[in-house]
Amino acid sequence: xxxxxxxxxxxxxxxxxxLRMDRIPHIWCPGCGIGLAVNxxxxxxxxxxxxxxxxxxxxGIGCTGRVAGYVKLDSFHTTHGRAIAFATGIKLxxxxxxxxxFSGDGDLISIxxxxxxxxxxxxxxxxxxxxxxxxxxxxxxxxxxTTPLTAYATTSPYGCVxxxxxxPYIADSSGAVYxxxxxxxxIRRLTNSITEALNKSxxxxxxxISPCAVYYSRINRLGDGLDMMKFYHDNxxxxxxxxxxxxxxxxxxxxxxxxxxxRQRPTYNESYNKWLSEIKGTKDEG
Amino acid sequence: xxADPKGILAGTYDLSGSxxxxxxxxxxxxxxxxxxxxxxxxxxxxxFLARAPQVDATFVQMEDEISSLAALLGxxxxxxxxxxxxxxxxxxxxxxxIGLGVMHETPCVIIDVQRAGxxxxxxxxxxxxxxxxxxxxxxxxxxIIALSPSSPQEMFDFTIKAFNFSERYRVPxxxxxxxxxxxxxxxxxIPPASEIKIEPRRYYKGPKDKYLPFKRDKDLVxxxxxxxxxxxxxxxxxxxDDRGYPVMNEExxxxxxxxxxxxxRRSADKIVEVxxxxxxxxxxxxxxxxxxxxxxLKTLEKARESGIKVGSLKLITVWPxxxxxxxxxxxxxxxxxxxxMNYGQIVFEVExxxxxxxxxxxxxxxxxxxxxxxxxxxxxxxxxxxKKVIKGITELHK
Numbered sequence: 001x002x003x004x005x006x007x008x009x010x011x012x013x014x015x016x017x018x019l020r021m022d023r024i025p026h027i028w029c030p031g032c033g034i035g036l037a038v039n040x041x042x043x044x045x046x047x048x049x050x051x052x053x054x055x056x057x058x059x060g061i062g063c064t065g066r067v068a069g070y071v072k073l074d075s076f077h078t079t080h081g082r083a084i085a086f087a088t089g090i091k092l093x094x095x096x097x098x099x100x101x102f103s104g105d106g107d108l109i110s111i112x113x114x115x116x117x118x119x120x121x122x123x124x125x126x127x128x129x130x131x132x133x134x135x136x137x138x139x140x141x142x143x144x145x146t147t148p149l150t151a152y153a154t155t156s157p158y159g160c161v162x163x164x165x166x167x168p169y170i171a172d173s174s175g176a177v178y179x180x181x182x183x184x185x186x187i188r189r190l191t192n193s194i195t196e197a198l199n200k201s202x203x204x205x206x207x208x209i210s211p212c213a214v215y216y217s218r219i220n221r222l223g224d225g226l227d228m229m230k231f232y233h234d235n236x237x238x239x240x241x242x243x244x245x246x247x248x249x250x251x252x253x254x255x256x257x258x259x260x261x262x263r264q265r266p267t268y269n270e271s272y273n274k275w276l277s278e279i280k281g282t283k284d285e286g
Numbered sequence: 287x288x289a290d291p292k293g294i295l296a297g298t299y300d301l302s303g304s305x306x307x308x309x310x311x312x313x314x315x316x317x318x319x320x321x322x323x324x325x326x327x328x329x330x331x332x333x334f335l336a337r338a339p340q341v342d343a344t345f346v347q348m349e350d351e352i353s354s355l356a357a358l359l360g361x362x363x364x365x366x367x368x369x370x371x372x373x374x375x376x377x378x379x380x381x382x383x384i385g386l387g388v389m390h391e392t393p394c395v396i397i398d399v400q401r402a403g404x405x406x407x408x409x410x411x412x413x414x415x416x417x418x419x420x421x422x423x424x425x426x427x428x429x430i431i432a433l434s435p436s437s438p439q440e441m442f443d444f445t446i447k448a449f450n451f452s453e454r455y456r457v458p459x460x461x462x463x464x465x466x467x468x469x470x471x472x473x474x475x476i477p478p479a480s481e482i483k484i485e486p487r488r489y490y491k492g493p494k495d496k497y498l499p500f501k502r503d504k505d506l507v508x509x510x511x512x513x514x515x516x517x518x519x520x521x522x523x524x525x526x527d528d529r530g531y532p533v534m535n536e537e538x539x540x541x542x543x544x545x546x547x548x549x550x551r552r553s554a555d556k557i558v559e560v561x562x563x564x565x566x567x568x569x570x571x572x573x574x575x576x577x578x579x580x581x582x583l584k585t586l587e588k589a590r591e592s593g594i595k596v597g598s599l600k601l602i603t604v605w606p607x608x609x610x611x612x613x614x615x616x617x618x619x620x621x622x623x624x625x626x627m628n629y630g631q632i633v634f635e636v637e638x639x640x641x642x643x644x645x646x647x648x649x650x651x652x653x654x655x656x657x658x659x660x661x662x663x664x665x666x667x668x669x670x671x672x673k674k675v676i677k678g679i680t681e682l683h684k
Contacts, residue, residue: 020520023531053516058360069520069532074513076363077522077532078356079386085353089360089368090513092344093318097364097514115356118349272344279339 018042018052020072027066031217031225033184033210034064037131038071040187040208041102044194055098058087060112062138063212064104064131071102081112084119087126095269098198099125105132105146109165113145120174120203125267127197127204130167133212134249141215148251152219164249167207172244172261177202179244179261183209183232186257193259202267209236209255222252287486289313291479293341298475303468304329304371306438307397307461308337310445311369313482316395317343318368320357322350322376325409326465327399330371351376355383359392363521365487365512367449371397375406377416378423384458385424388546389523391500391508393452393459393487395445400464400627412465413651414576414627420460421605427543429550431557432460432605434575438472444602450485451557455549456507462604464627466577490517499530500542506549550606559602560611564590568597569620570666573612573636575601578625578656585662596666604632612639621645621669625656630679637679645672647680654682 013021019042028034045052052073059068061080068075078086083101091099101108108116108130119126135153136142142155143162150159171179178200182190190208197204211217211228222228232255240258247256266274293312301309307330311319319334321327331347338345344361348354351372358368372380377398387394398420402411416423420432431451433444441463448459490497490509499519500508508528511517524532525542550557561579563586565571570589572582579600589596599615599622601608612635616622621644624633633648640646647669654661665682 020531022529052518054514056513069522072518074518075520076360076390077520077524079382079523082352082356082383082386085348085356086360088346088348088353089318089320089357089362090364092320092346092357093361093364093366093368094512094514114349115353118353122346268346272346276339276342 015039015042018045018072020070023070026070028063029214031211031213031228032063033133033208033225034067034131036184036187037129037190037208037210038067040191041129041194042071043191044198047191047195048198050098050198054096055100056090057100057102058083058090059101060103060107062104062107062136063133064102065107067102081107081110082115083107084112084115084126084128088119088124091124091126092269099127101126101128103130105130105134105167106136106144109167109170110145117170117174120171120176122268123175123177123202123265125201125203125269127194127200127206129194129206129208131208131210132167133210133216135212135216137212137215141219148249151251154219166244166248168205168247168260169244171205175203175265176205176261177263177265178204180259181207181209181247181257183236183255183257184211185229185232186236202265287484289479289482289484290315294476294479294482296476296478298473300471301438301474302329302471303435303438303441303463304399305333306442306474307371307445307463307468308333309474309476310442311395311449312337312341312343313442313476314367314446314449315484316367316369316449317341318358318361318366319343319370320346320348320354320361320368321370321372322348322354324351324373324376326401326468327371327373327376327397329468330397330399351379352382355380355387355396358394359383359387359390362392362394363513367393369395369397371399373399373401373409374403374413374416377419381419381423384430385426385428386523387458388424388428388430390521391456391546393456395448395452395459395461397445397461397463399468400462410465412577412627414462414464414578414631417462417604417628417631420462427547429457429547430460430605431455431457431550431603432462434462434601434604435467436577436579436600437467438470438474441467442474442476446482446484450483453485453487454507455553456510457550462576464576498528500526500528502545505553506545554606557603558606558608560608561600561602563598565597565599565615567595569595570669571597571599571615571619571622572662573599573601573622573624573632575604575632578627581625581657581659581662585659585666588659588663589666594666594670601632607635607639609639612636613641616640616643619644621647621672623647623649623662623666623669625649625662627651627656633679642675642677645669645676645680647682650681
């Protein structure tokens with residue numbers, strides 16, 4: 001069997017050089033925010049003026065896990081939760097590469113939570129874009145580690161009884177050097193944050209609060225994608241440098257967005273190479 | 287291709303199996319290690335770290351064995367050769383990424399220093415209980431290559447062999463060592479670089495815009511490219527077409543997964559390797575692998591001294607299994623005696639490939655001492671007395 005038929009399209013999209021147009025239409029539902037996050041990422045790649053040959057994108061599993069497949073870069077669709085671990089190997093294997101992990105909240109914070117905190121602790125130089133839609137969408141709307149308390153999901157028919165994780169707080173306390181959160185509505189600010197983070201050296205996290213119009217909104221009777229955007233418009237508050245421990249999100253409560261952390265500390269590569277040359281130095285002298 | 291002399295400490299040394307294994311990896315051009323501490327495999331990690339500055343290798347101690355193998359797979363796509371080392375509990379955690387390695391067709395080497403299981407078992411007691419796990423542990427259909435060393439010298443030689451197989455067939459290769467072999471200290475000869483043959487990575491050489499990541503060559507192995515070479519390729523663990531794009535249908539499942547299995551099966555004759563001793567006139571053949579093959583050879587000597595015609599078939603590659611050779615021998619011999627440091631794994635393969643033509647006698651770890659030549663000999667003496675062909679596997683007890 002050869003390659004399957006390519007869909008011909010005569011219309012040209014400004015992002016054509018960054019997207020795999022032969023894979024369109026994508027799998028995301030109407031009203032989903034992942035496409036907006038991809039748009040922001042693609043624009044940021046252009047703005048950051050990085051040689052695209054040196055950018056590598058890694059995704060895990062889930063709706064957001066499909067991003068790697070639609071972006072025209074060296075791209076890897078890996079296993080559930082392990083995108084950061086896989087990307088760690090890529091960054092250490094070739095430190096010249098700009099490595100981006102693009103995945104969802106369930107993938108990165110639940111099954112991949114351990115890899116997330118350890119990559120942050122080691123300060124592996126990579127950008128993690130975490131699309132948070134408060135739910136496991138691809139499997140049909142189950143409770144995620146980010147589902148707000150009392151929110152409905154197919155595995156919380158009487159309302160979620162577990163408190164959710166506050167992603168910027170985990171990233172901050174684990175040692176990330178750059179932490180920001182925006183909603184899918186804040187496209188311009190989100191793009192700026194991703195651009196900034198792309199030029200940052202160290203473990204950077206950008207959380208994107210995104211509507212899941214089909215699973216999260218429907219079961220919680222929150223309307224469609226547009227209603228969610230309206231909600232973000234009315235209820236998000238920009239508070240740069242806010243202490244990350246104040247960033248909890250409740251069910252339909254205010255969402256605090258902004259850039260919370262921007263600092264510098266040695267990356268794993270820098271520390272490892274320093275160790276390597278020190279050892280060599282002592283050997284040479286001896 | 288000749289080996290890069292930079293990583294090779296040519297000469298004769300007293301090395302443990304673990305140390306020899308690291309020297310083998312470095313000789314094969316391996317410059318990346320990601321792992322998680324576990325007994326009895328920890329010496330491999332420590333030796334690699336000690337040697338890393340001398341060869342500019344990259345090392346990372348990950349948060350668990352899941353991420354260790356994930357990181358290794360990532361590093362390989364940047365052009366590095368990489369290795370990880372673990373033991374049973376860690377090997378269980380690696381199953382997920384053995385599957386990904388198979389699906390992404392990523393060459394890499396995993397050292398499993400086997401200990402007694404299941405679960406935590408006895409961390410410093412040797413075992414051979416992961417043999418079937420190496421073959422079947424990850425879900426879905428696949429074929430894998432596994433080698434079983436019986437000495438520090440073989441830890442060195444087979445590690446190089448493992449890298450060569452992994453590059454040749456783009457498949458994870460497992461070195462099924464055990465606590466005995468890893469901790470055993472013996473003379474190891476490291477040949478000069480000019481005498482070590484290295485299988486280079488097969489890179490795509492055609493025009494950039496024509497590159498298809500999973501278009502196979504005549505051996506069903508697709509050529510690779512590195513991240514950062516400007517190909518902007520996609521690789522997924524989903525069933526994919528030759529562009530690497532996911533396609534969720536029956537036709538693509540056949541297109542994608544069947545060749546992953548066939549590329550190994552079709553080349554099994556080139557991969558399978560055994561070492562035979564005195565099988566020409568043997569009535570009983572001891573089938574063994576790993577450290578137990580040392581006991582087998584000693585037992586063979588003793589048996590021959592007392593006039594019993596015993597031969598030895600030592601499996602160097604455990605997977606793919608030496609089906610043809612076992613089937614041929616089954617027609618000639620009275621029985622196979624299979625001692626294993628487990629309660630029965632490879633013996634099932636021996637029985638399958640005997641097709642009822644020879645008796646199959648299993649010696650489990652503990653019942654008889656598989657590492658005791660007298661016990662082995664007493665089983666052989668019982669086996670040789672048996673007049674009729676017995677269906678299935680016979681387990682002989684004291």
